[in-house]
Amino acid sequence: MAIRQRAIQAADKQERHEAILDAAERLLLRSPDRVASVSEVADEAGLAKGTVYLYFPSKEELLLALHERNVQGFFRSLFAILDAAAPVTVEHVLALTHRHMVDPPLFLPLASRCFGLMAQSIPPQTSLAFKQRMAERLERAGAGLERHFPALGSGQGLALLRHSYALILGLWQMSGATAVCPAASGGDARAPLAFSYPEDLDLALTALWRGVVGEAVGGASGVARTALPAAEAR
Amino acid sequence: MAIRQRAIQAADKQERHEAILDAAERLLLRSPDRVASVSEVADEAGLAKGTVYLYFPSKEELLLALHERNVQGFFRSLFAILDAAAPVTVEHVLALTHRHMVDPPLFLPLASRCFGLMAQSIPPQTSLAFKQRMAERLERAGAGLERHFPALGSGQGLALLRHSYALILGLWQMSGATAVCPAASGGDARAPLAFSYPEDLDLALTALWRGVVGEAVGGASGVARTALPAAEAR
Amino acid sequence: MAIRQRAIQAADKQERHEAILDAAERLLLRSPDRVASVSEVADEAGLAKGTVYLYFPSKEELLLALHERNVQGFFRSLFAILDAAAPVTVEHVLALTHRHMVDPPLFLPLASRCFGLMAQSIPPQTSLAFKQRMAERLERAGAGLERHFPALGSGQGLALLRHSYALILGLWQMSGATAVCPAASGGDARAPLAFSYPEDLDLALTALWRGVVGEAVGGASGVARTALPAAEAR
Amino acid sequence: MAIRQRAIQAADKQERHEAILDAAERLLLRSPDRVASVSEVADEAGLAKGTVYLYFPSKEELLLALHERNVQGFFRSLFAILDAAAPVTVEHVLALTHRHMVDPPLFLPLASRCFGLMAQSIPPQTSLAFKQRMAERLERAGAGLERHFPALGSGQGLALLRHSYALILGLWQMSGATAVCPAASGGDARAPLAFSYPEDLDLALTALWRGVVGEAVGGASGVARTALPAAEAR
DNA sequence: GATGAATGAGCTTTCATTCAT
């Protein structure tokens, strides 16, 4: 279709790789509750179906790659502030969380799906490699956290990150599952269980961190709005 | 095929309803990562495919019903101790959590799938009804919690339950996603990120509750082993 | 459900027979383009599904019986005027055609379906019997026609009826197939081929009869509105 | 399965399109009273099921396409004689009718089914397009008829075609419905109402045309055997 | 490298009919 140049240079390949991820991302954004078919992704990228398979071994791994790109964005920002000299507060971390995970409409649905994928369609080889890269990031971040929060004992930084992420993910799923059904007609269709995900998440994370880090953790309201230290220029 | 009696009385019908859920449960237990087809469920229950559709409008709703049965089991136990006079401790709640959610191999995978279902295949009508029943249970349990833990303000019991469940669910997904790949050959296939879900969950929940309820919450280790009050005879 | 009395007397049975046909007719009228399921017919008749099968050996034969009831209505009227002394004109016959076949919304769709049925789902035994009854009616009517229209030679009355019916049926199918698609949006959705079935049918029948009976046949317009002879009081 | 060449050129695609229609035709011919499943059609064409769906959006539209191919064959021949200079007689038209519609065993059953399809399973879009193509053919043929038969007024050519087709179709259905049941055992299974479709059709069409075109129309017997003008070489 | 034609496994749901009660 689009007779782009062949990607011969490694840089060109990388570019096409990204272009496919971009296309998938656009599609996912456009209709969040269905997974686009490979055909659609190819079309959206202006490529043929077969070409997508030159860059990704399977549809699932494409999704996983997209997710990892999102994750990487978060960690890049996190490392930026953790590696800098300026002190890091809980508020800073929460702000990053919101910016990279909560606010973008794609991160959490995709993360959610990927956890399902791992157990099913991803070959163990690939799965393991992905996990190892995640492990490295988490350990590095956990260590950074422990540097900035002396209250954290060895290994507690990692655990705190893990628990925080679990909360972010689990609460998002519950919020999705308990959100108002738009189609539900009738007058009393007041959503049962309705709660606002972003606000409630702050409450939960704050409680969790307070339990671990101690009283230093501030009140929930406005947490996400805290300005970040200069290091996190992005 | 199976020439069982016809279920004519309402009680018989209820029984058959349960039998189908039992069959689905057995199948799910047997191969946790695939969803059995309706055909298989029917076979397993000794019924014809069409008969299953006499009792459940769709495969998805069968799954949801199975999940709700599990949930109900948990709440029944929870209400038993909350409604009794004896004081309830965090340990009691954690013990229930383990008994109903963590230890049975079906609860969490099914819960996870059901959150996905809600957004997709379940008709809004049904979805809403399910959520309403859940909301009632949660509110009742939240109120009970507030009675037993005076530190909890109004509405905090509900929020604590919500956050706990998010943690249970989210952490389970991460653990699943990070579990050792059994098929991964090679000697050093030591799982990266490996952590033991049940123990880590206790750590996380304890931290969360400590942050909300206060210091009363005990140390993590051994939490799940605490004996329950007599009310929870079951 | 409706615990009507058991139908023990033959008259009761006949009545229930009719009641089922009535129910089917109502359903067909209500949604002309789908065939109601046996279950629906039973419900509509206030009976259980199994009961319908006490009165009709199969769904198809139920449909056929309904059709035959319609046909019988037409022939009863036709015989009434043919057997009477008063002279019969083409207009009279056309008027009957409209009253019994064209105007009632059920006759033609049902007839159409029944012709399909005969070749498929109706046991030959039944099919033959139905055809024999039809043959008798047609022969009797054909003979009557020949009495009233001396221009018709022996056997031509029967043929004329046959051809007329073919025209009625075939033209109706074409009209259905060429009717305006209501859902077709856009401005120029002017139906291609559109023609008004009742008017066009009159034109066609008139041409046919003129070809056989001779010039006596009048103009098409207003044909169907001709008053009938007294014999057809009904 | 069948490792035929891939159809890359448009011409190859067209050919494969035809091949699928051929397969469907063969199947229909082989067992006239059932509709072959898509699976069977694919097998018969030496293709995979999915491949059929590459060429036809649905089973119903495949059937419709097959019908239209038949129809086109008839009109091609009709146009050939109408557009030629040589005078056209009714006999010529009847001969074409027999050759394309009556004699081939597929045309009429398929036509019959397609009229049913239009109202049901074909999307309005497609349905409308089909009707428009039919309308164009009919109008062109009607105009041609009026050129050759001066007795026909404006629009009467079209109407005559319509009525003729209705007769062809309707009479065929009746004949099918009244044909001898081969399976009907017993000695006196002489079909009631039996009449020979081809002969009776000629009678009917002749009568109809005589009614419209006038006395020029010849006797029925032997009509179909008339030699065609040279233009209709085909 | 790129294309897109071909593959074919996979699964839900409906509903006419039967027959135990």
Add this chain to the structure above:
DNA sequence: GATGAATGAAAGCTCATTCAT
């Protein structure tokens, strides 16, 4: 006679993936 619970055959369509060109 009446009921309605149980049966099970039947088939359409999608879409991830492959591979000939």
